[in-house]
Amino acid sequence: MEIKYRYAVIATLCALLAACTKEGPDIITKPNGRDASPAELSAGSATVFMNSIRAYDTPAPWVTGALLDRFMHGDRLYDDPRTASQGDPLTGGLGPLYAGFSCGSCHNNAGRTYPSIFADGGSGRGFSAQLVYITRSNGKFFRQYGRVLHDQAIVGVKAEGKLHASFEEKEYAFHDGEKYALITPHYTISEWYADSIAPGDLIIDVHIPLRHVGMGQIMALDTDELRRLAAQSNYPEYGISGRLSIITERNRQYVGTGGNKAHHADLTVELGFSSDLGVTSDRFPLEVSEGQSQNIGYSHFGIQISTRDMEDVDLYMSALGVPARRNVNSEAVRRGEANFYRASCHLCHTPTLHTRQDAPVLLGGTRLPWLTGQTIHPYSDFLLHDMGAGLDNHVATGSAFSYEWRTTPLWGIGLQETVNGHTHFLHDGRARNLTEAIMWHDGEGAVSRELFARMSKSDRDALIAFLNSL
Ligand code: HEC
Ligand code: HEC
Numbered sequence: 001m002e003i004k005y006r007y008a009v010i011a012t013l014c015a016l017l018a019a020c021t022k023e024g025p026d027i028i029t030k031p032n033g034r035d036a037s038p039a040e041l042s043a044g045s046a047t048v049f050m051n052s053i054r055a056y057d058t059p060a061p062w063v064t065g066a067l068l069d070r071f072m073h074g075d076r077l078y079d080d081p082r083t084a085s086q087g088d089p090l091t092g093g094l095g096p097l098y099a100g101f102s103c104g105s106c107h108n109n110a111g112r113t114y115p116s117i118f119a120d121g122g123s124g125r126g127f128s129a130q131l132v133y134i135t136r137s138n139g140k141f142f143r144q145y146g147r148v149l150h151d152q153a154i155v156g157v158k159a160e161g162k163l164h165a166s167f168e169e170k171e172y173a174f175h176d177g178e179k180y181a182l183i184t185p186h187y188t189i190s191e192w193y194a195d196s197i198a199p200g201d202l203i204i205d206v207h208i209p210l211r212h213v214g215m216g217q218i219m220a221l222d223t224d225e226l227r228r229l230a231a232q233s234n235y236p237e238y239g240i241s242g243r244l245s246i247i248t249e250r251n252r253q254y255v256g257t258g259g260n261k262a263h264h265a266d267l268t269v270e271l272g273f274s275s276d277l278g279v280t281s282d283r284f285p286l287e288v289s290e291g292q293s294q295n296i297g298y299s300h301f302g303i304q305i306s307t308r309d310m311e312d313v314d315l316y317m318s319a320l321g322v323p324a325r326r327n328v329n330s331e332a333v334r335r336g337e338a339n340f341y342r343a344s345c346h347l348c349h350t351p352t353l354h355t356r357q358d359a360p361v362l363l364g365g366t367r368l369p370w371l372t373g374q375t376i377h378p379y380s381d382f383l384l385h386d387m388g389a390g391l392d393n394h395v396a397t398g399s400a401f402s403y404e405w406r407t408t409p410l411w412g413i414g415l416q417e418t419v420n421g422h423t424h425f426l427h428d429g430r431a432r433n434l435t436e437a438i439m440w441h442d443g444e445g446a447v448s449r450e451l452f453a454r455m456s457k458s459d460r461d462a463l464i465a466f467l468n469s470l
Contacts, residue, residue, distance in 0.1 A: 109420065337466045
């Protein structure tokens with residue numbers, strides 16, 4: 001096994017150098033007294049041994065003292081429901097237009113809230129737990145609406161429109177005859193606040209929230225390693241060729257690693273407050289409704305969250321622990337891991353990466369040296385891949401074409417049901433379980449999908465058991 005071989009090499013090097021103090025060579029003592037094996041350490045010194053509803057929402061072990069105080073403050077700013085009141089910087093400033101009422105309304109327990117497209121058949125009642133992007137068929141934005149449909153509004157204001165989702169189900173069979181079904185979403189929007197938009201001129205693209213597992217590590221990635229991966233990860237025999245996402249923000253070029261299109265190079269705190277919640281900041285001082293024909297006149301309320309407060313939210317997300325793997329020694333999980341390699345999943349869902357040596361810097365300049373020099377197991381190459389026509393959303397984002405998506409990191413995926421109570425996967429949640437998520441892989445993922453589909457049922461089950469151990 002390539003991965004075990006790598007551990008053996010690391011362990012030997014550490015023993016020789018006796019210098020790998022941060023992570024320990026290959027054995028660390030778990031808080032509960034048992035020894036952890038390297039396979040369990042998802043994110044080096046940021047690994048937490050937690051498999052409850054708090055699994056994504058627990059600080060890394062190095063978060064103590066003043067850092068813990070700021071973490072807790074960031075956690076509250078992230079979770080506490082906001083209202084339209086202007087008095088309290090902790091809980092005010094919502095709207096006039098918004099989608100959710102707090103970061104946590106969409107990222108419940110730092111995870112993936114059950115999407116309203118399934119819970120309510122479209123826009124949610126009171127808040128929506130997904131983002132709806134709208135674009136003209138020529139790729140431009142609607143002047144009256146902007147890029148995101150704000151389908152919620154405070155009292156006295158009209159939401160921009162309301163989303164309706166329906167799903168078409170089709171049945172298929174694996175090579176051994178076992179049946180499975182896939183659902184394809186269809187969306188419409190009604191109750192436009194201004195000009196109605198002809199359905200023929202409208203592209204609706206719905207994204208469900210991402211899990212916040214390992215956000216700090218993702219921002220601390222060694223981007224040279226990703227660059228090398230992109231150069232090497234060319235497997236013509238499997239039709240795979242990952243592409244690094246280069247994005248331009250504030251006149252500088254960055255490697256994009258965040259978001260489903262790898263179109264973000266930071267944790268989007270300012271954007272989230274502004275666009276998702278309607279909370280203004282120094283970076284985005286105008287309400288998203290500013291300049292729209294629905295002249296609301298809310299901008300005189302001024303700045304609703306300070307950069308210092310937003311930095312604490314940045315800190316909170318960056319300093320979250322990553323849950324350790326579970327059941328790594330079970331027979332099915334070991335067999336499933338071998339099957340994961342057999343189906344060439346690892347060619348995109350890269351098991352092992354490293355964080356860089358220079359400390360990541362948060363919004364307000366705080367450095368996080370704990371995130372440097374770590375061996376991590378995100379199960380992603382953070383590259384863009386052509387995933388075929390079925391997942392094509394007909395909109396280019398950042399440097400990604402409409403049919404390209406960032407390989408979703410799989411760490412923590414086995415705990416999503418515990419944390420969020422559902423097993424919807426993929427960028428729009430159309431996969432209702434892990435098997436469906438795999439069977440949607442096409443384009444560069446087609447070979448993997450076929451290798452999985454041709455396995456015996458017990459081998460497929462083992463692969464799923466392995467995913468559930470992540
Ligand atoms: C209305 C729902 C909603 C709200 C409210 C919301 N988000 Fe998100 N968030 C999403 C969705 C959907 C995505 C995935 C976008 C995509 O496809 O890339 C996302 C993605 C992210 C990501 C990228 C995650 C990754 O793995 O790369 C970060 C970071 C993030 N959100 C932070 C925040 C913060 C901070 C707030 C509060 C200020 C917030 N979000 C509020 C829906 C929401
Ligand atoms: C060509 C690269 C590639 C290969 C090979 C690949 N994947 Fe993926 N995988 C992706 C991308 C890109 C996405 C995101 C697609 C989307 O959201 O529309 C994804 C999404 C997923 C998801 C959903 C994650 C989530 O949280 O929503 C799972 C589960 C998954 N892959 C498992 C696998 C397994 C198991 C294999 C092997 C059988 C595999 N993948 C092979 C690129 C790949």
